[in-house]
Amino acid sequence: MPDAEKFSDIDQADLAILAQLQEDSALSNLELAKKVHISPATCLRRVKRLWDAGLIEGEVALLSRERLAATLGHGLEAVVEVSLDRQGSEEQEAFEARVIADDAVQQCYRVSPGPDFILIVYARDMPDYLALAQRLFTSDANVRNVKAFFSVRRAKFRPRIALPRTPR
Template identity: 65%
Template sequence: MESLDAIDLALLDQLQADASLTNQALAAKVHVSAPTCLRRVARLRQLGLVERQVAILDRDKLAPLLGHGLQALVEITLDRQDDQAMTAFEERAVADTAVQQCYRVSPGPDFILVVQADDMPGYLQVAQRLFTADANVRNVKAFFAVRRAKFDPRIALPKRGA
């Protein structure tokens, strides 16, 4: 893979903060010309460093319109931890639309999931689909979020001189 310079890192940092910026606005923020910015961002995307662009919705502003919903952080321990069993569970979890995030972790439980459901009956349906129906799930420990103090999907990038 090619190396990244200070301009590349500044572009990636700005894109993480606000990917909706116009090319001209992005170029101004990182102090390069618009054509240079366009070419560099295209290269960063071609390298696969920008996985995808999404809109992050405001839960608190959506709540009066859609309901608060229920978010759970769930620890999963499997009975068998061989690669086939781990991969099988991971594939099922990732395919479920209620699962927002899925991590294989160590030590401790085998997985940590972030699950979003409309309400407790909705969460119980997810639990039935993913945990109860799977004979290889040994232990499930769910923690229900009562308040989110911080959510930031950005990756901290090193600061390099240009």
């Protein structure tokens, strides 16, 4: 993937495209072009350039946990603070590699100060969370402390980057 920092030719049309795609990446090229006031051919070329530059990393469908709960159950979402005993680069990389390989870990952040990692994890139920804790935390001799906060309500979830407003 090209280095996004080297992509310096971003302009208002690119910002408008990125803003629209963050709202709805399922827009057709024609719909996107209309929304950002450029021709469909220009829009297609710019979107490809943004992908090629690595400014767009991927597209996903955001599923409604509430609507799926009847089928899958509500599950548990937890914000987990993890402190390591040894914080050397090698130990942090080893822990990070292990947790990001686990499907239950939805997000992983190295943070400072405070704990070494913040994880967002999802489990079907408490026994599933306990199994996750055993495989990721208890079995790791370098994990010093784990503090889990279970979500009772998500008030906001908006995975997007704030972009400058476009004048169009």
